[in-house]
Amino acid sequence: MVENSKPIASGAGLPEMPDEIVLSPEKPRLDWKRLLFIAIGIVLFFIVYSAPPWPDAVDPMGKHFALSKEAKGALAVFLLAGTWWIFEVVPIGVTSITIGVLQALFLIRPAKAAFKDFMDPSVMFIFGSIVIGMVFTKTGLTKRLAYKMLAIVGEKTSMIYLGCFVVTAAMTHVMAHTAVAATIYPLLMAIYALYGEGDKKTKFGKGLFMGMAYVAGAGSIVTLLGAARGAVAIGFYNDIMGKDISFFQLTYYMFIPGWIMVFILWGFFMVFLKPEKKTIPGLREKAKKLNEQLGKITGKEILAASIVIGVILVMGLRSFVPALKVIDKTAIVLLSTILFFITRILDIKDLEEIPWNIILLFAGAMSIGFCLWETGAAKWMAVNWLAMFQEAPGFVFIMSIAFFVMIMTNFIMNVAAIAISLPVALVIAPYLGVSGEVILFASLVTAGMPFLLLVGAAPNAIAYNSKQFTTGEFFAYGIPASVLLMAIVALCVWVIWPVLGMPITLPAP
Numbered sequence: 001m002v003e004n005s006k007p008i009a010s011g012a013g014l015p016e017m018p019d020e021i022v023l024s025p026e027k028p029r030l031d032w033k034r035l036l037f038i039a040i041g042i043v044l045f046f047i048v049y050s051a052p053p054w055p056d057a058v059d060p061m062g063k064h065f066a067l068s069k070e071a072k073g074a075l076a077v078f079l080l081a082g083t084w085w086i087f088e089v090v091p092i093g094v095t096s097i098t099i100g101v102l103q104a105l106f107l108i109r110p111a112k113a114a115f116k117d118f119m120d121p122s123v124m125f126i127f128g129s130i131v132i133g134m135v136f137t138k139t140g141l142t143k144r145l146a147y148k149m150l151a152i153v154g155e156k157t158s159m160i161y162l163g164c165f166v167v168t169a170a171m172t173h174v175m176a177h178t179a180v181a182a183t184i185y186p187l188l189m190a191i192y193a194l195y196g197e198g199d200k201k202t203k204f205g206k207g208l209f210m211g212m213a214y215v216a217g218a219g220s221i222v223t224l225l226g227a228a229r230g231a232v233a234i235g236f237y238n239d240i241m242g243k244d245i246s247f248f249q250l251t252y253y254m255f256i257p258g259w260i261m262v263f264i265l266w267g268f269f270m271v272f273l274k275p276e277k278k279t280i281p282g283l284r285e286k287a288k289k290l291n292e293q294l295g296k297i298t299g300k301e302i303l304a305a306s307i308v309i310g311v312i313l314v315m316g317l318r319s320f321v322p323a324l325k326v327i328d329k330t331a332i333v334l335l336s337t338i339l340f341f342i343t344r345i346l347d348i349k350d351l352e353e354i355p356w357n358i359i360l361l362f363a364g365a366m367s368i369g370f371c372l373w374e375t376g377a378a379k380w381m382a383v384n385w386l387a388m389f390q391e392a393p394g395f396v397f398i399m400s401i402a403f404f405v406m407i408m409t410n411f412i413m414n415v416a417a418i419a420i421s422l423p424v425a426l427v428i429a430p431y432l433g434v435s436g437e438v439i440l441f442a443s444l445v446t447a448g449m450p451f452l453l454l455v456g457a458a459p460n461a462i463a464y465n466s467k468q469f470t471t472g473e474f475f476a477y478g479i480p481a482s483v484l485l486m487a488i489v490a491l492c493v494w495v496i497w498p499v500l501g502m503p504i505t506l507p508a509p
């Protein structure tokens with residue numbers, strides 16, 4: 001027993017504790033996965049850039065296509081950008097800036113050329129389209145459309161998927177799919193807000209926004225109004241084959257594959273991203289009440305809708321009215337942006353809220369696309385790829401072209417993908433007894449549906465702005481979706497187009 005033991009007074013002999021305990025901040029852990037993919041992109045760049053000269057590509061006519069040092073540099077930038085975009089090691093807009101910087105630093109292209117592409121008319125068209133989407137949100141038109149749609153399609157999430165996909169695809173028949181995506185996006189945000197999960201990532205959210213991007217591409221192949229790629233491809237076909245494809249002839253052959261893909265994609269997302277909730281109880285009534293609360297349509301809503309409808313009409317008439325063909329579609333869309341600010345529908349705060357990360361993404365895509373084209377790297381790739389199939393059966397050759405265009409259009413503008421592959425393919429086709437028409441249409445189907453990378457099409461990037469999915473998830477779901485796309489192309493070549501009267505093979509001489 002310890003003598004004279006006394007209870008120790010509270011805190012006796014101990015250092016005084018401060019009123020607030022200040023914890024030193026934990027050191028952030030290194031993201032090794034991120035560092036690994038940053039390094040992989042850089043290593044790929046330097047391996048390709050510093051490699052000895054590669055063999056020439058040789059077309060069926062015996063013409064040689066050399067790969068210059070600058071062209072090899074373009075391929076090196078292409079690989080680094082693709083790696084960083086897929087794994088999102090830095091913001092996607094920063095990867096785009098890297099594309100311009102590398103071209104200038106390694107003398108692949110002059111800085112003036114590399115960075116001029118960042119303000120290409122196509123990039124500004126995307127800017128104008130996004131502004132239209134902002135206007136729909138700010139004025140309240142988006143909520144009106146969303147509530148009306150929900151009152152019609154009901155409470156089943158499967159029908160909400162279908163309703164959104166059908167509306168998106170149908171709109172791309174009469175206006176550019178970029179503008180459609182920008183218009184539909186806020187509508188989907190309003191619909192998702194009623195799902196009851198806040199900003200939380202869900203399967204329904206992923207399927208809703210990725211599905212919008214995918215079906216915007218599927219719908220855009222049906223007419224010449226959905227995207228510029230159709231007109232460009234027909235121009236090449238006319239120059240090389242001496243034949244023209246009319247507006248209605250394109251729709252005749254593309255309507256079935258376009259809408260088959262819309263419904264297949266609906267099934268695809270119902271399987272791979274089946275909504276957590278089968279229904280949203282009380283949604284129809286809630287949508288009706290919310291619509292009533294909005295009151296009568298305001299003057300600003302009417303003005304905004306009038307400006308947008310005017311833009312759509314003018315862009316649609318460009319295909320039919322010769323006098324309007326000379327007016328660039330980007331100028332038409334940007335005129336609407338100017339009018340929104342003149343009429344004070346938008347103000348300076350709205351301008352500051354533009355998602356510049358998305359704009360930069362497409363600016364970089366334009367820059368790498370032009371880089372591959374101007375240095376000759378794209379032509380070298382196309383000739384090497386198609387030359388491998390010059391002795392193959394006609395069907396295999398057709399599918400190889402469709403596959404090449406599908407892969408290329410995920411990395412560069414679909415117009416550029418068509419421009420580098422179609423001329424070579426149309427030259428090889430007669431040697432294999434394959435008609436030029438089937439080459440044209442098979443290429444256009446896959447050019448319209450880049451399901452792997454955000455840079456493949458503006459709707460992909462617009463959907464990404466929802467923050468419901470990562471670039472890696474988009475790529476992962478895009479693989480089976482791309483397989484389905486190739487299966488539909490095969491079905492068209494074997495069954496659908498021959499039934500519709502399209503010549504697949506050339507008559508024997």
